Amino acid sequence: MRGFPVRPAPRRLALAGAVLLAAGGLAAVVMRPAAAATATTVSVDAGQALRTIDGAGVGMNVAVWDAHMNEAATSTLLSGAGVKTVRYPGGGYSDGYHWQTHTVEGGGYVAANTEFDPFVAMVHAAGAQPIITANYGSGTPQEAADWVRYANVTKGYGIKYWEIGNELYGNGLYGATWETDKHDSHTATTYATNVLQFVTAMKAVDPTIKIGAVLTTPGAWPDGIVGPGDTQDWNHTVLSIAGSKIDFGIVHHYPYSTSESELLTKPQTEIPTMMNTLKSLAPNLAVAVTEANSQYALNTSPSGLYTPDMYLTWMEQGAFNVDWWNMRNGTDCSKVTTIQGATDYNDGSIVSSGASCEPAVNTPFPSYYGLQMLQKLGGAGDTLVRANSSSGLLSAHAVKKANGDVSVMLINKDPSNDATVSLNYAGFTPAAGAPTVYSYLKNATAIGSASAGTAATQTVPAYSIAVVQLHKGSGTTSASPSASPSRSTSTSASPSAPAGTCRVTYTKQEWQGGLVATVTIANPGTAAINGWRLTYTFPGDTKVGNAWNATVTQSGAAVTAVNASYNAVIPPGGSTSFGFQGSWTANDASPASFALNGSACAS
Numbered sequence: 338m339r340g341f342p343v344r345p346a347p348r349r350l351a352l353a354g355a356v357l358l359a360a361g362g363l364a365a366v367v368m369r370p371a372a373a374a375t376a377t378t379v380s381v382d383a384g385q386a387l388r389t390i391d392g393a394g395v396g397m398n399v400a401v402w403d404a405h406m407n408e409a410a411t412s413t414l415l416s417g418a419g420v421k422t423v424r425y426p427g428g429g430y431s432d433g434y435h436w437q438t439h440t441v442e443g444g445g446y447v448a449a450n451t452e453f454d455p456f457v458a459m460v461h462a463a464g465a466q467p468i469i470t471a472n473y474g475s476g477t478p479q480e481a482a483d484w485v486r487y488a489n490v491t492k493g494y495g496i497k498y499w500e501i502g503n504e505l506y507g508n509g510l511y512g513a514t515w516e517t518d519k520h521d522s523h524t525a526t527t528y529a530t531n532v533l534q535f536v537t538a539m540k541a542v543d544p545t546i547k548i549g550a551v552l553t554t555p556g557a558w559p560d561g562i563v564g565p566g567d568t569q570d571w572n573h574t575v576l577s578i579a580g581s582k583i584d585f586g587i588v589h590h591y592p593y594s595t596s597e598s599e600l601l602t603k604p605q606t607e608i609p610t611m612m613n614t615l616k617s618l619a620p621n622l623a624v625a626v627t628e629a630n631s632q633y634a635l636n637t638s639p640s641g642l643y644t645p646d647m648y649l650t651w652m653e654q655g656a657f658n659v660d661w662w663n664m665r666n667g668t669d670c671s672k673v674t675t676i677q678g679a680t681d682y683n684d685g686s687i688v689s690s691g692a693s694c695e696p697a698v699n700t701p702f703p704s705y706y707g708l709q710m711l712q713k714l715g716g717a718g719d720t721l722v723r724a725n726s727s728s729g730l731l732s733a734h735a736v737k738k739a740n741g742d743v744s745v746m747l748i749n750k751d752p753s754n755d756a757t758v759s760l761n762y763a764g765f766t767p768a769a770g771a772p773t774v775y776s777y778l779k780n781a782t783a784i785g786s787a788s789a790g791t792a793a794t795q796t797v798p799a800y801s802i803a804v805v806q807l808h809k810g811s812g813t814t815s816a817s818p819s820a821s822p823s824r825s826t827s828t829s830a831s832p833s834a835p836a837g838t839c840r841v842t843y844t845k846q847e848w849q850g851g852l853v854a855t856v857t858i859a860n861p862g863t864a865a866i867n868g869w870r871l872t873y874t875f876p877g878d879t880k881v882g883n884a885w886n887a888t889v890t891q892s893g894a895a896v897t898a899v900n901a902s903y904n905a906v907i908p909p910g911g912s913t914s915f916g917f918q919g920s921w922t923a924n925d926a927s928p929a930s931f932a933l934n935g936s937a938c939a940s
Contacts, residue, residue, distance in 0.1 A: 374755040374796065378727040378908060381735045383743050384764025385723040385903050387653045390736070392717040393422040393466065393498065394652055395708065396660030397687065398628060399456070400427025401434065401441070403665045404448035405691075407455040410699050411664065414688055415463035418705055419712030422498070423460045424468045424627055424660045425453070431503040432474025432517040436484050442475045442517055457494055466497065468627065468658070471535065473502030473528070474517035478538035485542045498658070500549045500587055500627060501535045502528070506571050511559040524566040529578035536582045547584040549625055550575055554588045555614035556607070561848045570848065576619050585623035585657070586615065590647070591632045597639040597677060600631055601750040604643070604650040604732070609914055612654035614846060614853045617883055617918035625658040626651050630685050631704070637676040638779045638800055641703025645711040645802065646748050649734040653721050661687055661704065670694035677752065677800070679780045706777050709784055713775040713804040714746045723903065727910030731756050731797070741809035743767070749797040752779075756797045760805075767792035768810040775804040838862030839938035841871070841931040852879070852919050856898065858933065859912040866907040866933070871898045873931045877924025887915035896928075 397420045399406050415423065426434045433442035439452050460467050469488070471481035481501070488494045505528050508518035520527055532550050539548060553560040553571045561570050569577065576586075592607060594600035615624055629647060631640040644661070651659045668684035673694050675681065682695050687705045691698030715721075715736035724735040724745060732748040743765050749756045771788040778785070779800035790796065790805075797803045840861055845854040860866050871887075875894045887898040904913045919925070931938045 373753070374757045375728070375730075375751065376759070377731045377756050378759045378761070378910070379731070379733045379745070379747065380725045380761050380763070380908050380911075381733070381743065381745055381765065382723040382763040382903075383735070383737045386737075387721040387723060388655060390652060390715060390717050390719050390721060391657040393468070393625075393658045394717060395419050395648060395711065396422035396424060396468065396627070396658050398424045398428065398660050398663045400663060400666075401425075401430060401439070401447045401451040402427065402445075402667075403451065403690075405665060405698060406448070406451045407459040409462070412459050412462035414699060414701070414705070415460075415465060415664075418687070418708040419716060420463065420708070421465045421717060422468050422658055422660060423456075423463070423465050424470065425456050426451075426470065428503055428628060428662065429507075429516055431470035431500075432472055432476075432505070434472055435476065435480070436472075437480075442519075453488075454492070457488075457492075457496075467494070468498040468500065468625075468660070469496055470500040470503050470627075471539070473505060473531070473535070474508070475519045478531075478534045481535050482538035482542050485539045485546060489543045489546070496546070498547050498549070498585075498625070499539060500551070500625075501532050502551055504589065505551050506553050506559055510564040510566075511562055522566065524564060525569075525571040525574035526567050526578065529575040532575070532579045533582055536579070547623075549585040549587045549627075550579055550583045552576075552586045552588050552615070554590060555611040555853075556846055557591075561846065572618055576622070580619055580622065583622075585625050586619065587625055587627050588615070589628040589662075590626055590651070591628070591630065594631075594633040597634055597752070598750070600633045600639055600643055601646070602729070604646040605729075608647070608650045608654055610844065610846075610853075610855045610916070612651075612656070613855055613885065613916035616655070616885060617853050617916070620883070624656045625660075626656050627658065627660045628662040629659055630662045634676045634681055635704070636684055636686075636702040637679045637681040638703050639677060641707045641777060642748050642750060642800065642802060644704040644707030645714070645734075645746065646732050648708070648711055649714075649721070649746070653734070661708070664688065665690040665698075668692050668695070677779065701782075703777075703780075706781070706784060707802065710746065710775065710777050710802045710804055713784070713806070714744050725908055725911045727908055728756070731758065737765070741765075743807045743809070745805045745807070747795065747797045747803045747805070749799060749801055749803075752800045755799055758795045758797055760793055760795065762792075765807075766810040768808040772808075773806045775806070777802045838864070838866070839931075839933040839936065841873075841933070841938045841940045843873075843927050843931075843940070845925070845927065847925055850920060850922070852921065852925055853916065854919060855914055855916045857912055857914040858907060858938075860907040860909060863909050865909060868905045869900045869907065869913075869933055870935075871931060871933050872896065873928040875928060876926040877921060879919050879921045879925045882918045882920060884917035885915060886913070889915070889917055 507516035508523045510523045592603040631643045666685040667690045672683040689695045689700040719736040724733040726733040730751045734746045774789040775786045840859040842857040845852045881891045889898045
């Protein structure tokens with residue numbers, strides 16, 4: 338969290354019955370006007386695994402200023418949203434929080450009944466596990482080790498995931514201060530060196546725990562900046578010193594948007610590039626996104642669409658954990674607005690904090706229903722498989738279950754038009770009959786379900802989410818989908834791309850002497866591209882290093898990228914991306930033109 342929260346005004350405790358009715362989907366159905374329909378194609382490859390959903394995959398933040406944190410209703414709400422990991426003690430508070438005294442440096446507000454043991458009991462009642470942020474800013478390795486000892490030795494809680502501090506790059510090193518850090522030096526070098534001491538002390542108590550260190554979010558301030566007293570930027574410094582000793586890297590994702598339409602592009606436009614950058618820095622390091630939310634339209638329908646799209650895209654790209662900020666955060670009631678026909682309270686909560694301008698405490702916001710829809714798609718142990726949409730206004734995600742069944746999530750981001758979706762499948766034959774379809778409509782206060790459409794055709798209303806649950810038919814095996822092949826693997830199919838049916842976007846994040854680039858190939862044509870070979874020339878002296886999602890070779894300034902076996906086909910209206918880490922000396926100018934299978938592309 339980028340700073341301490343707005344403490345909510347005093348509020349009354351809502352009736353639990355009202356809370357559970359809303360969360361359980363018993364509220365009234367929202368009527369919506371008829372809308373025109375647009376045609377979209379979604380291709381699901383049930384044989385191409387992206388990642389198994391981790392047991393810690395769907396997470397949530399709570400904070401010790403929330404007086405409702407450890408109430409029974411919280412466990413019920415978390416369980417109802419499929420949350421499996423709960424982070425404590427609360428964002429920026431973590432670097433001032435002393436667990437033994439249950440106090441925060443500087444007199445920060447701590448609500449009654451938010452102590453550690455009741456928190457663990459609440460989390461276990463929800464069927465989830467804690468993730469703990471140890472106090473780096475004003476704490477010591479010994480204090481953190483004592484917390485591990487109390488939790489896992491004295492109490493036997495078996496808490497697996499521990500972080501060393503929260504957003505320590507906000508300690509003043511780069512000119513902005515929101516995070517407590519009482520060390521004499523605030524450099525990335527100091528943080529990384531001290532992380533080694535925390536890891537040693539904590540793992541001496543319980544060597545089975547997994548420990549994460551703070552990284553800057555790729556592409557977001559202050560990523561790429563070399564702070565005073567360091568010789569490299571934050572991520573390069575931390576990973577060079579502590580990378581071999583930590584178990585995962587921690588990033589936070591708060592996209593900046595100025596409109597609903599911009600917000601809804603962020604999962605696809607930001608997350609793959611962020612993960613590509615992290616992979617280029619530390620290919621084998623696990624990644625946890627321990628804070629994330631929409632930052633815009635927080636309590637209205639755009640956030641409901643954004644939430645599952647964001648979680649699933651991070652998971653598909655390789656993150657093992659994503660935690661929404663926050664369960665209940667609080668708000669400034671002077672910032673209430675209207676977005677897409679509903680009241681937005683500018684509250685980062687997933688359920689109402691109960692502020693004076695808000696509905697009753699615990700009333701679910703659209704982001705809560707978005708998480709519930711993710712649960713309808715799949716859960717821990719299910720395999721995320723490849724799903725491609727022909728339209729930028731419709732996101733598609735899919736899972737394959739151990740019994741061979743497949744579920745598909747369709748997110749219609751068009752506020753005006755329904756989407757008529759044609760679905761096709763590889764590695765899966767759906768059973769006959771109408772599938773079960775769960776739906777969350779614009780501004781609804783419940784999730785609906787019905788037997789609707791077919792496995793091949795679904796209509797998704799404007800600004801809504803549908804999850805289509807499909808049983809396997811004859812000809813489908815229950816075998817696990819094949820894992821993505823190594824980055825050096827390429828297809829032997831003969832490439833085909835009609836002239837003029839490609840558009841290439843080249844983006845990069847650069848620093849002196851280095852860069853990470855992402856190349857996206859879009860197919861605006863009416864026929865699929867089956868196998869691709871992209872060629873281009875660097876105007877400067879860029880040299881390609883590690884690459885992913887393509888085999889990339891270089892001869893002088895000329896570069897050739899050939900598809901991997903799993904991304905050989907680019908459907909009409911679809912796209913695919915690959916990336917690489919590079920180096921340069923004098924000039925890393927971007928290529929001016931590209932050719933796909935010998936034909937020039939637009940750029």
